[in-house]
Amino acid sequence: MNTAIITSDTSTDHLTGMGHPEKPDRVSSVIKVLKRQKNLIWNKTKKFDESFLNITHSSNYVSEVKKSFPKKGLNFLDGDTIISPGSKNATVDAVGSIICAIDGIENNNFKNAFCAVRPPGHHAEKEKAMGFCIYNNVAVGTNYLIKKYKYKKIAIIDFDVHHGNGTQDIFYENEKVLYISIHQYPFYPGTGSENERGKYSNILNIPLPAGTSSKEYFDAYEDIIKKLKEFKPEFLMFSAGFDAHKDDPLAQFKLSSKDFYEITRRTLLTTQKFTNGKVVSILEGGYDLNAMAESANEHVNALLEFN
Numbered sequence: 001m002n003t004a005i006i007t008s009d010t011s012t013d014h015l016t017g018m019g020h021p022e023k024p025d026r027v028s029s030v031i032k033v034l035k036r037q038k039n040l041i042w043n044k045t046k047k048f049d050e051s052f053l054n055i056t057h058s059s060n061y062v063s064e065v066k067k068s069f070p071k072k073g074l075n076f077l078d079g080d081t082i083i084s085p086g087s088k089n090a091t092v093d094a095v096g097s098i099i100c101a102i103d104g105i106e107n108n109n110f111k112n113a114f115c116a117v118r119p120p121g122h123h124a125e126k127e128k129a130m131g132f133c134i135y136n137n138v139a140v141g142t143n144y145l146i147k148k149y150k151y152k153k154i155a156i157i158d159f160d161v162h163h164g165n166g167t168q169d170i171f172y173e174n175e176k177v178l179y180i181s182i183h184q185y186p187f188y189p190g191t192g193s194e195n196e197r198g199k200y201s202n203i204l205n206i207p208l209p210a211g212t213s214s215k216e217y218f219d220a221y222e223d224i225i226k227k228l229k230e231f232k233p234e235f236l237m238f239s240a241g242f243d244a245h246k247d248d249p250l251a252q253f254k255l256s257s258k259d260f261y262e263i264t265r266r267t268l269l270t271t272q273k274f275t276n277g278k279v280v281s282i283l284e285g286g287y288d289l290n291a292m293a294e295s296a297n298e299h300v301n302a303l304l305e306f307n
Ligand SMILES: [Zn+2]
Pocket: 160, 161, 162, 241, 243, 284, 285, 286
């Protein structure tokens, strides 16, 4: 058993225009660093039954998205969510990567997996693209676990520096899903106060101010550990954004690359007895190419230790 990296050939075909921070190089730089690792299993995204998109998003939204891809040039889904002709396959393949990761774990091909794909997903709501996100990859994967594999308790840990308003929106009234987000606040997208708790206390938001240090972050992380012990998830998902890094140009947290190893290690140490080590992680944000590649590598180092 081992850790798998799921990639898609179409991730770099999703173009967002000159100067946009969510650029194709993000995925290439992560893959380049991970290629130096031994003991990783490399898998490509596969096709999947796209009707699974309609559990997470409305069928109206999915058909509107499918019609929106331009034949040439760029199109805007919101002020900062831009799509190109190549986005048509990239968006579906980003979802496909998480489906591929889940099937691989359920078929005992590997123990856990990291999906190095784009576009990211955690800001995409049931009926709305926003914040560089079109389909909510982690949410589609979570609903796939519930529908196809009958899981009843799934925890999503979102350590991207931005609040995952989309994932929260999708699971706000779903007692099978615990959504936990630790993020800069107040900040984009404006949601994520600690008063947003979900219908079944199944949402835990840990808002922290700009300038948060590693120590302050890990002190606050104890609340996440406590909540995970209470919930006892059968399967763990990570919305893995690396923009809480001190070098990230879009946010103001002060984490080091090594801290992403520690976040992952502490989480897996707590959950592995409940999940039997079943973990799928997917790339969200992270906009300094070196910092995010190093941090993703540290995250994968911890995944490798727990299989
Ligand atoms: Zn982010």
